[in-house]
Amino acid sequence: MNELQLSLLGLGVIAILLVVVYNRWLERKYRKTHDPEPEVPTPLDEMAIGERQEPSWDGADPLPTRGDVEPGARIGDDDPSAGAIPEPLPALSEVEAWVDAIATLRFYEPRTAGSIRDTITQMGAGRFDRIECYTGDAWHQVDKLPVEALVSNIRCRLQLATRRGAVAPDALHEWMRAVESLAQVLSAGLSVESESKILERATNLDAFCARVDALINLNLRARETATVGLDIAATLTDLGLYGTYPAFARLSASGEVDFQIVADDAQGMLSLTLDYPHVNRPDLVVSEMLALAKTLAVSLEADIVDDAGRALDDNGMALLAHQVVRLSAALQAQGIEPGSLLARRLFA
Known part of the structure; x- marks a missing residue:
């Protein structure tokens, strides 16, 4: 390898280091200069209201009680700062990928769960509906991981339909913008379907649910x-x-x-x-x-x-x-x- 090639190689390494340092500087600047945005309603709350009658118990009626049935433990009771990695989520099934829109964020180097949660809180957690993190060869809910857990991937999910109907285009658009902003702030690569394809899937899913x-x-x-x-x-x-x-x-x-x-x-x-x-x-x-x-x-x-x-x-x-x-x-x-x-x- 001659002197010119060595010089070019050195310049390339320096350029890569400068890009990494610049991205880190942008992230820190964003966190220092932006106050937490007010949380907006979860996209699911903005779904279009369908004409189907939702089978439900009238809220005015008293709920049944059963003395010998213990209420299930709430997952949210776990302390994410305790240090222990919680039980992983089940593997993503094909039908879940049909029911939910899924955006995957991939980091060039791992980040801590605590720093990711801080960023999500600053941007408004309600904008994302559901976020999962990949660490220790498994997926976990972002709010259940200890702060020091290293995360290599993030999965943002948005349910495409309920009995109220398919997700509204405006709600989907807001979710997409939120995911793109999160990827930019965290300097992560983003993989997600186009809005038009997701809306088409939502319409088909809602039609199926109405039939059954x-x-x-x-x-x-x-x-x-x-x-x-x-x-x-x-x-x-x-x-x-x-x-x-x-x-x-x-x-x-x-x-x-x-x-x-x-x-x-x-x-x-x-x-x-x-x-x-x-x-x-x-x-x-x-x-x-x-x-x-x-x-x-x-x-x-x-x-x-x-x-x-x-x-x-x-x-x-x-x-x-x-x-x-x-x-x-x-x-x-x-x-x-x-x-x-x-x-x-x-x-x-």
């Missing part, structure tokens, strides 16, 4: 209105349901709601409702709900009717059960298991 979503509902209409009230409450409690009049629920072994039962004194009605995407093995649960309806119809001297007040015989109830089986199969065909965390957040 349903609220399974049937009613018991008392022949004598005197049977409603405390008599119903005592009967439901004896049958192992939880809650206080007029709202009850049948709970699973893990304490999750299988189906809901709400009494309407004014109409002399008792409504049984199954939100099947939120339930494990909805094919079994709907059969148990129908069996309970028959038991209650006998004990309360009531007729089983649909929402239009038409009588439901065994054939009609069999059609309801078949509908649940068919819709569950369509959901599973796309890799979404009813009752899973993914199904719960998609049909929220």
